[in-house]
Each structure stands twice: as C-alpha cells, then as structure tokens.
Amino acid sequence: MSHGSWLIYPERYRSMTETRTPRPTRTPRAAGDDLGNAWLIVIAVAIGATQLFLVPLVLLPLHPALGWILVPLALTTTPFWSLIHEAIHGALLRDRTRNDRAGRLLAVCYGSPFAMLKAGHLLHHRYSRTRERAEIYDPAHTTWRGAAPAFYLTLLGGLYLLEVIALLLAVLPARLIRALARRVEAPDSVGGLLLERIAEPKVLARFRTDALLIVTVHAAAFLAYGPHGWMLLAAIGARALIISLSDNAYHYGTDLNAPREAMNLRLPRTLEHFALSFNLHDVHHRNPGLRWYELRARFRTEGGHYHLGWFGAVARQFRGPIRLP
Template sequence: MVRRQSTLAIALVVVALTTLLLQLVVLPLVLLPRDTRWAWLLAPIAVTTVPLWSLIHEGIHGILLRDRAWNDRLGRVLAVGYGGPFTLLKAGHLLHHRYSRTRRERTEVYDPARSTWLAAARGYYPRLLGGLYFLELLSVLLALLPRRGWAALVRRTDSLDSVTGLLFERVARRDNLRRFRVEAIAIVVTYTGSSIAYGGHAWMLWSAVGARALIVSLADNAYHYGTRLERPLDAMNLALPRALELFVLAFNLHNVHHRHPGLRWHELRAAYVADRDRTHLGWFTAVARQLRGPVPLSAEAIRADTVPGWTAQTSGAPSTSP
C-alpha cells in the first residue's frame, strides 16, 4: 500500500512537471516557432494550477512522499514552477492552519469602528483578483535583503492583526533563509529564461501567469469567506462533480483537511464519509460570493451559525444531518 501511494504521488509529480516543462520550455522553443496557434495550450495549462497547488500543498504537510527529504525536494521543484518559494508557501500555509478565522487571519473581515467598507475594499479586491499570487511571486525580491534587513522587516510587520510578521520571522531563520534564497534564485532564473525563450511572445507566458494569479487568489479564501470567527478548525467543504474533485486532488473537501491535516488527498473522501461530514456550498458559488466584498466584524454570519449547513454545536463541527 505504501509503495502504491508513493508510485501515485510520483506519477502525479511527473505529470505536473511535464506540464510545466511544456509551458516554460517546449512551447516557446519548439511549438510556437512552427505555429503560434499552439499558444492556445496555455489556457488548459493555466487550469492545471489547481492540482499543481494541491501537490505543493501535500509537500507542505509532508505527506507527498513518506521520505521527508524527497518530499521537500519535490515540493521545492514544483513550487519553483508554480512561481512561489516553497519555504515561504510552507510557512504561510502552516500559519493559516494555526490562525485561520482569528484576529490574525480573517481576510475579508474589517472592523467598522476602525475602518470603512471602502477602505477595506481597496486592499481586499486587488488581493482577491490576483494580488495574493503576485505577492508570492514578488517575494523573491526579498532574497536581496541582508539578515539585518529581515530583522527590521519582522519588526515593522509584527502585528496582532496579521500573520505577516510571524511569516517573515519564520522565513528569516537561518536554514530557512538560505533555502528561501536558493528557491528565489531558481524562480528568477526559470521565468527569466522562459521569457527570453518566448521572445516577442513573452506576453503569452505572462498572460498565463496572470490567469494562474487569478485562479489562485480567487480560490484561496473561498473555503472560509463569511464563516464563523475564532474557529481555526472550521472550513467549508465545497461541492464539485466527482471527476473535478479528483482533478483538484480533493482540495474541495477543505473542512475535512482542516480537521485531519495529516491525511493524503486520496484519503479525504473516506474521512468525509466516516465523519458524517457534509457539503456546505458549491465550489463556484463559494468563489463567486467573495465578490460581495469585505464583511463587517459585526455581521451576523460570522458570529452566529448562519452559514448553510452549520449548526450551533459547541465543538464548531459541521452539521451531520443528511
């Protein structure tokens, strides 16, 4: 069974790396010189961002492969192709598990006593419509900072209202900072080299990167938008046809993942059944409703059990009714 799981993981990594190689190398150097219509391949490639992130996510939790060293190596290689340093992505995601829906991480929530909807929206919508991914990509510039610069960055961003200071503090640790710099250099080399290979068609590559940014940023908080605060273990399971659930590697079963972060993607459906868990919204509905914008701290939905499918259980668990 263990060998079969490792074989499956390696096969998926090979498919992901082949797709990235097609986008970054084969298209510009082999296919586009023959016929520019090959550029249409970039559209379906952009959609593979979702399973690509799911594989990186498995690596972040150390469950892509049982061998931790190879787990991290493959996670780093995939993250370079994705365009974000693995060290930063890992630190950020693990902080998300710890602080989700707390004061430090409640993306869409603003306090009317301290801000207005319009002021909150100025930061919210750019982040939602691609900004989150581009911040991950642009983080490679931080590799230029000396260690003292990182210490100053941690001090300036430390706040009880954000995980940013904690994120920078984790990345700035000696071994992590060394790895972050290597990953950042690899990303710069990869995407600079690919842009040169595309030549006059480089806009095609960066249009595909823009599509990736939109997909990643829209999907990131869809599992938590408008849900109750102070419930780090809570998330929403979002409905997808079973074929699409397999395509996204069961990332839509997000409540199951938050409650069982050590389970591999192909184990989540069984846990969903065993826990008598339920689906809370459709995936596309959950993504679209974020366009409503920032939610005031006083809103009933984030303080009471008004999210579809949730009941007032003291444990914060989702309803088990059919």
C-alpha cells in the same frame, strides 16, 4: 445590519484544545502509496516545462496559434497547487527529504519559494479565522469603502502577486527581514510571523536558493518566448487569478476564532479528483495529516456535508469585505 455582517456567527467560548491544530496522522505509509503521487509529480513538472519552454521552443515556431495550449495548461493550476500543498504537510512522498525536494521543485515551476509557501500555509492552519481572516475589516479603523480596494486587488490576483514579489526578500540580510517583520506585525495578520520564520538561517538559505532558481528559470522562459512573451505573462496572470480567487473561498464568512474549521465545497466527482480533493477543505483542516486520497473516505465516515457549491463560494466573495461584529 452592516454590509455582509450577517455572514458571520463567531463562536466566543471555544477552548484552547478545540482551536489547536491537530497533529498529523501517525498511520504508516507504505512504499506503494508514493507511486501515484510520483506519477503526478512527473506530470506536473512536465506541464511546467511545457508552459515555460516546450511551447516557445517547439510549438510556437510551428504556428503561433499553438500558443492556445497555454489555456488548458493554466487550468491545471489547482491540482498543481494541491501537490505543493501535499508536500507542505509532508504527505506527498514517504521520505521527508524527497518530499521536500519535490515540493521545492514544484514551487520553482509555480513561481514562489517552497520555504515561504510552507511557512505561510502552516501559519494559516494555526491562525485561520483568528489572526488570519482576509475579508474582515474593523469599523473602528476603516470603512467598507476603505477596505474594499485592497480586498478586491488581493482577490483578483493580488495574493499570488504578493507571493512572487516576496522573492525580493532574498536579497535582504536577515536583520532587515526581522526589522520588516516587527514593522508589519499586527494582531490581525500573520505577516510578521511569516517574515520572522523566513529570517531563520536554514529557512532563509533555502529561500534564497529557490528564489535564484525561480528567477533564472522564468527569465530564461521569457527569453525563449521572445516577442510572444505576452503569452507567458497571460498564462501567469491566469494562474494568479485562479490561486487568488480560490484561496479564501473555503473560509469567507465562516465563524471567527475557529482555526480548525473550513467549508467543504461541492464539485462534480470528476473535478474533485482533478483538484485532488482540495474541495473537502473542512475535512482537511480538521485532519491535516490525511493525504488527498484519504479525504473522501473520511468525509463519508464522518457523515460529512457540503456547505456550499465551489463556484457559488468563489462568486460570493465579490460581496466584498465583511464588517467585524
């Protein structure tokens, strides 16, 4: 049996209706539902401001050892991304305009334009395990050793790095972005589709505005850190590692051609709350309109089960690329 192929059990006879991403829930949201998320947004922005400016301007002048506060701040990466994820699905705030503005603000602190993160994530929901299956390699085109370097680079921070490098698209005219989209278009990738989306006039305008804000804010932060800039670089590196390690853990080795399926990963309840229930990923993929605080109830109602533990699911990705059956 080829390396890793035992992990895949493709479902060959799914109908189009079974693989189509469901529409978001139409359950009305009360104004009070926004209050908890509003406080989380305030906390997240405060964490971002602390990492970028409070540490270098207030704490480091008192004593360089206070830079260690960046370690627990970096560990808030998962709930920080979870809030952006809620905004992507229009579930963070009741008003769509405020929801998107909050998502854009959080994404500036995160380091990548909200327009791109939203387009990419919605494509993920539509094409997960069909066009998007990051760990799969085709033996007709490459070998395990040939696929491994790019896989491990992506796993160990490369995914986030690509999201940051994408800022360079802001200086390109739309026609060049579309030309690049045609060049990278492939049946086993959503890259071309993502670039086509970014090239749309309204999306590109928001992308450019947010890219300018991201570059300005982070350049100012590095200036504020001065000789301690390596600390901020290390904190961003930790964010890159956390994001890249966890992104595909919910899908690694799961059925192909099943975009509505993912894995629920077991976490202690305290950590589940901390991650804003992102570990209940199978529930989310089948019910993308549910808010983060509604996932646990749906998990219970459906008699849900855990596929793996969260830490085990992250660790098993180090087995490397999986051969297409």
